[in-house]
Amino acid sequence: MSDLNVAIVIKLEPDFSEGNVSYNPDGTLNRAETKNTLGPHSAIAAHAAFYSKVMYDAKISIGTMGPPIADSSLQMAQRICDAEELHLYSDRIFAGADTLATAEVLKTGIEKMQGKIDIVFAGHRASDGETGQTGPQTAWKLGFTFLGNVIDYKVDLKERTVIAKRMVSLQGFNDIVEEIEAPLPVFISVDPAYKANFNTVLQRLSLEKYKKEAKIRSDNYKHYLKVFNAQQLGVDLKFVGLLGSPTIVYKVERIPKGKATRQAEILDGSNQEDLRKAVAKMKEALSAMVIK
Amino acid sequence: MSDNNYQHLYVVIEVQDDKIVPVSLEMLGEARRLIDSFNKKYQSNEKVVAILLGHNIKEICNTLIEYGADVIVYADSHELKNYRNNIYTKTISQIAQDEKLSAQISPSSKFKKPRYMFFAADSIGRHLSSTVLVALDSGLASDINKLEISDLKITHQHKTDGKPVTYEKTLEMYRPDFSGFLWTTILCLDNKNPQIERDYHPQSCSIIPGVFEPIAPDKGRKGPIIEYMPTFDQNDLRVKILSRQVIRSGVDFDSYKTVVSFGRGIKDAPEQNIKLVEQLAKTLNAEIGVSLPISKKPFVVSENVSSKYMISDRVIGTSGRRISPMLYVAVGISGAMQHVVGMQDSRFIVAINPDENSPIKDECDVFIKGRMEDVIPKLVEEIKQQSLAVNA
Amino acid sequence: MEKYDVAIIGGGSAGLAALKQLSNLGKQAVLLEAGNKIGSKNVSGGILYSKRPKKGHVHNVEDVYGDIFLSEAPFERKITKYILHSTSKDKVYSIDLTAAHEYESNFGYSVLMNKLNGWFAEQAAESAQRFGGGIISGVRVNSIEWDEKNDRTIIRTDELEEFEVKAIIAADGVNSEVAQISGARPKFTPEQLYQGVKVVVKLPEDVINTRFNLIPDEGIAHLFAGDITLNHIGGGFLYTNKDTLSIGAVYHFDSLLANPTEPYTLVNSLLKNPMISEFIKDEVPTRGKIDKNLPQEEQIRNRFAITKLIKSWRELREAYLSQKGKNDLLKSGKYQSVDEIKEQLDSIHNQLTQKYDVSFVTDYVEVEYSAKLVPDGKRCRMLKPYNKNILFIGDAAGRGVFVGPRIEGLNIGIDDAFRAAEAVARALDKNNFDPNYLGEYYATSVDESPYTRDMKQIDKDYLKIFLDATKDIPSDIISTRYGAVLKLMSSDTFRSVAVKFANILGYERLLPMVESEDTYVKVPIEIAKRLGKTIQPTYTPSIPSIADRVAKLNFNDDNNSHIKVTNPQSEFLKKIITLCPTKCYSLENQQVMLQHEGCIECGTCSQETDWKHPRGEKGVVYQYG
Structure with missing residues (x-):
């Protein structure tokens, strides 16, 4: 038995990098033609969990909700963090879930993992639309303390607490690093700026040892994999999938052209009329709505 | 359920180091515009309610009124000085469901929850909105940069059992999509299908900072400022902020x-x-x-x-x-x-x-x-x- | 403080061999590498030799790693032909030096360091772990303290807590910082160095086999002298790898200083040579102009679609044109037959040309640009390759054998590593790290190495092989310049005497005469002009600009520069503006200014700068090396 049981929730996402992504003529993502990969933020979460393995010899379980092919994301995450247990929650009824309904599945899955989970790690957000709600919503359903934007953490195994550093970035304020202490269990959403610090030779050597183990395990990931459908998971069908989703996507449309295509209009800096025109354009740019 | 169960637009204000985070005023501005036209269109008198949590924040309340809030509900405690997800979530969801409070806002015996709710899409609001909406058991759209309120005729396999239903006073929440080219409109809709009937209110979103304009402050505006006295679970207070360190003194x-x-x-x-x-x-x-x-x-x-x-x-x-x-x-x-x-x-x-x-x-x-x-x-x-x- | 027996600083092929060999001897060692991944900072020509000298004994790569090296290591091809070309414009005269290449040699493999060092690291780490050691990457050593009172050596890094060791093996390369911080030797001077620049060119495996007339897994090395040198002392090379070519230019640093020429101009001069242009040519997709009238998202969508198709075409073609790739595709079940692969390939090709305005032209595909300094062992090997309890090996000790067409470095580093490991293991057994016991023993061992001998004196047998190979060249071309000496050397009777005499006279004193413009430039040009056959180029390769080359490299940028310009008026640095391989230097108001972004850490500028390796994980990340 390990002193620390950690879980990671991850997501299989389209690979948006040029050369792998494909778009339909209407601008929507061509999912069939686009390769899938472990979401970059999920990968960061896996790295954060791996820190617990190296430092505290934690047992790691990974869970994901998705189609059967999402097992590849579990393998990729296992390759990063040397997990002992892989969960795939896969059922057609889960399809179309919004964040609330996804959180319900993940919460139920985490409760089925081996050992009592002390820390759950999740990515900051997904790159294909989900904007970082699933993590905190799962946390709340689990009754775990939620810590967001975590850039560093350590665990006090004796006190059963976590001390985490989180990044607070607010419009118009300098960034703040907040150090926060919380009793286990906690749910950590990992900031993209997270970087594990292994400061001694011994830690680094043990890191290498686990990395090697991770490679061996992930080459043989099916051995660690458990697949659950809705029934096996024991979720209430009213709270998952489309039925359990308060929100719907009503429509998708093109954003009216916001960005100028950078074809410079060349104006003469010594001509007052030209400068007037320049300022007018600047004014127009500033008055229009921001599309980020 | 009756439409009167849900009223008002609640805006969760963010304060940092005794100063209002600008997005809060931007949200109030948009809330003001939306509710003004809402009241005109539906001949009602719903309010923009600002929720403010913090410590020694009383003075800020007046500013929020000047920037468009009709009513302020604030909770002032040293425990609330800085954002901690658990006690913030509980306090806000209590405020949002407190019937005594709502009676002070506008006499309506039926109030259950807010009609709409706004949060900032930043490192506080993005997570806070998520947990509050689980606590309120409703839906949320994130990173929104355009909003409209309209009556929509919806036909949806689950929500309406495939029959056309008109959803009144529906908040259309526009989110710029991952591609950068597309706008996805998200709605939070009650399940009207008799077999799975269930209400989802408030309709809520987090709003991208820097998008909306605050209104010009009006010193003449007045409105009730109501204090809410939160109670805290001792276990929640075991989550402690040990230190806060400003890391970038430089260029913003x-x-x-x-x-x-x-x-x-x-x-x-x-x-x-x-x-x-x-x-x-x-x-x-x-x-x-x-x-x-x-x-x-x-x-x-x-x-x-x-x-x-x-x-x-x-x-x-x-x-x-x-x-x-x-x-x-x-x-x-x-x-x-x-x-x-x-x-x-x-x-x-x-x-x-x-x-x-x-x-x-x-x-x-x-x-x-x-x-x-x-x-x-x-x-x-x-x-x-x-x-x-x-x-x- | 944590304690370890041995620290090895630098994870190149020498450092890794030291780690492996120490583990073979059952000793605990920790290797520290600054790059984020082993191999990411390593560049080599490169051919890795295994030798069997007639006199004395060297330790080869397979002695360190075992026979598994031969069966599993990811080397590229076994070099079975070795040809020297003299060039003059479109004329080339070729001399077969395969016999010289095979002289005293078990084998020579072409290698790419990133891949190969990755494999070495796996092997070494696995052994080292058994004795509580291993490899730590992304860590840069910044100081070493000898705490005499407590008789301990403390290593400090930018990244980790300090720790204690008993002995150190310095394998941190030609720009060894350990040598600097320990005061073991001054920086190498331009007279002691070569600067090498290399490009890796992609070419499908089958195309290489056909074009170079090779059977699978066998390779060829081409060397070049003559007008491609642009009047510098040194030359060019082209080695066949599995599915790439390594093409590089290596010149004496002092000859570059005398006549500053951009390193990329030197490598470009090779690429423009018609023989090489023809060697590297391939079918290359070229994008048409994007229609700027389309909506922006449409433009991007098209761009993405084209990128994806080109990528698929490249990957599929690469597989199709390689035996293993083809087999893997068939095995995967995606394709039923080779014809089917070809059909798919053609269909992508058609889509690209017909739907997306992509044309396929004859050109070449360059995938990586790199540079490194190479220590000329004849001139710079450390006579005392140790300091206190530090032993220096490989490039850090200034060791390499460069004699005419003989170009060896990797194998020498491995031989050093073996000897250093042996010396350290002996010291550990006796717990005696006194320089007289550890350092001197190592120095003696290195001195006995046949490689050291080759750095000190001429090997008359090797010379004979070389001279035999050149016997078809009319003597008047050569004799006007080397006349009497050559006659002497060419005679079997007199060669021994002459070589002995030369070696007594002092090898060092002979070098300037042998390594001269005559040898590398004038004579080859004349040979090519008179004897060479003409090669007609069928296209002009579009050579990327240096900016494009740098843009293609991966960097983990550091905001703080690892190099500091201490004297912005330095005349040396003004030449470095030209000689920096990635153009990091410029002149502003008569002051030399450095923009360190884009630095590939070759050390060309190190002579007159405050030069350090970037912090752990920072800086250039090579993919081939």
Whole structure:
């Protein structure tokens, strides 16, 4: 038995990098033609969990909700963090879930993992639309303390607490690093700026040892994999999938052209009329709505 | 359930170091506009309710009224001085469901939950909105940059059992999609299908900072300011903030809609030219950035100017910051790739440069040909004349 | 403080061999590498030799790693032909030096360091772990303290807590910082160094086999002298790898200083040579102009679609044109037959040309540009390759054998590593790290190495092989310049005497005469002009600009520069503006200015700068090396 049981929730996402992504003529993502990969933020979460393995010899379980092919994301995450247990929650009824309904599945899955989970790690957000709600919503359903934007953490195994550093970035304020202490269990959403610090030779050597183990395990990931459908998971069908989703996507449309295509209009800096025109354009740019 | 169960638009205000985070006022502005037209359209009298949590925040309440809130509900406790997810979530969801409170806002015996709810899409609101909405058992759309309220006829397999149903007073929440080309409109709808009937209110979203305009403050506005006395679970208080450390004392490009940057083009008279750039930035209410080579101190300038501008924090580019202001003015910057990477996402780019062949020409929307010494003074005059309304 | 027996600083092929060999001897060692991944900072020509000298004994790669090296290591091809070309414009005269290449040699493999060092690291780490050691990457050593009072050596890094060791093996390369911080030797001077620049060119495996007339897994090395040198002392090379070519230019640093020429110009001069142009040519997709009138998202969508198709075409073609790739595709079940692969390939090709305005042209595909300094062992090997309890090996000790067409470095580093490991293991057994016991023992061992001998004197047998190979060249071309000496050397009777005499006279004193413009430039040009056959180029390769080359490299940028210009008026640095392989230097107001972004850490500028390796994980990340 390990002193620390950690879980990671991850997501299989389209690979948006040029050369792998494909778009339909209407601008929507061509999912069939686009390769899938472990979401970059999920990968960061896996790295954060791996820190617990190296430092505290934690047992790691990974869970994901998705189609059967999402097992590849579990393998990729296992390759990063040397997990002992892989969960795939896969059922057609889960399809179309919004964040609330996804959180319900993940919460139920985490409760089925081996050992009592002390820390759950999740990515900051997904790159294909989900904007970082699933993590905190799962946390709340689990009754775990939620810590967001975590850039560093350590665990006090004796006190059963976590001390985490989180990044607070607010419009118009300098960034703040907040150090926060919380009793286990906690749910950590990992900031993209997270970087594990292994400061001694011994830690680094043990890191290498686990990395090697991770490679061996992930080459043989099916051995660690458990697949659950809705029934096996024991979720209430009213709270998952489309039925359990308060929100719907009503429509998708093109954003009216916001960005100028950078074809410079060349104006003469010594001509007052030209400068007037320049300022007018600047004014127009500033008055229009921001599309980020 | 009756429509009266849900009333008002609640806005969760954020305060940091006794100051209002600007997005809070932006949300109030949009809330004001939406509720004004809502009340007109539906001949009702719903309110914009600001929820404010913190410590020694009473004075801020008046400001929120000036910026468009009808009612303030605040909870003041040293435990709430800084955001902690658990006690913030509980306090806000209690406020949102407190019937006594709602009776003070407007007498309505039926109030159960807010009709709409706004949060900021930032490192507090994004997570807070998520947990509050689980606590309130409703839906949430994140990172919204456009909102409308309308009556929509919906046919949905689950929500309406495939039959057309008109949803009144529905908040259409527009989210710019991952591709950057698409807008996804998200609705939070009650299940009207008799078999799975279930209400989902409030309809809520988090809002991207910097999108909406605050209204002009009106000192004459008045409204009730109600204190809510929260109670805390002792176990929740075991989550402690041990320290808070400001990490960037430097340059805050994100709070400015405009950034003016200068590069090697200042070389003929560095000191004077930087003054010109300062002037331009001041007129545009812009932050000042530099292109890469500047930070290597290739020019002789006074220590004063050097320590202010020739610092890595100001560098925009591959090894510096990546920014996307609405307006970017590149002064005397040739447009090397190292720099372009840091600014190409700007909405509108103006370059001032004597050399029409410099690569920046292909990276900008307006290319003003000329030496900065000649162009900037005239440009500043022109900006003043057209009184370019720019706010930070 | 944590304690370890041995620290090895630097994870190149020498450092890794030291780690492996120490583990073979059952000793605990920790290897520290600054790059984020082993191999990411390593560049080599490169051919890795295994030798069997007639006199004395060297330790080869397979002695360190075992026979598994031969069966599993990811080397590229076994070099079975070795040809020297003299060039003059479109004329080339070729001399077969395969016999010289095979002289005293078990084998020579072409290698790419990133891949190969990755494999070495796996092997070494696995052994090292058994004795509580291993490899730590992303860590840069910044100081070493000898705490005499407590008789301990403390290593400090930018990244980790300090720790204690008993002995150190310095394998941190030609720009060894350990040598600097320990005061073991001054920086190498331009007279002691070569600067090498290399490009890796992609070419499908089957195309290489056909074009170079090779059977699978066998390779060829081409060397070049003559007008491609642009009047510098040194030459060019082209080695066949599995599915790439390594093409590089290596010149004496002092000859570059005398006549500053951009390193990329030197490598470009090779690529433009018609023989090489023809060697590297391939079918290359070229994008048409994007229609700027389309909406922006449409433009991006098209761009993405084209990128994806080109990527698929490249990957599929690469597999189709390689035996293993083809087999893997068939095995995967995606394709039923080779014809089917070809059909798919053609269909992508058609889509690209017909739908997306992509044309396929004859050109070449360059995938990586790199540079490194190479220590000329004849001139710079450390006579005392130790300091206190530090032993220096490989490039860090200035060791390499460069004699005419003989170009060896990797194998020498491995031989050093073996000897250093042996010396350290002996010291550990006796717990005696006194320089007289550890350092001297190592120095003696290195001195006995046949490689050291080859750095000190001429090997008359090797010379004979070389001279035999050149016997078809009319003597008047050579004799005007080397006349009497050559006659002497060519005679079997007199060669022994002459070589002995030369070696007594002092090898060092002979070098300037042998390594001269005559040898590398004038004579080859004349040979090519008179004897060479003409090669007609069928296209002009579009050579990327240096900016494009740098843009293609991966960097983990550091905001703080690892190099500091201490004297911006230095005349040396003004030449470096030209000689920096990635153009990091420029002149502003008569002051030399450095923009360190884009630095590939070759050390060309190190002579007169405050030069350090970037912090752990920072800086250039090579994919091939």
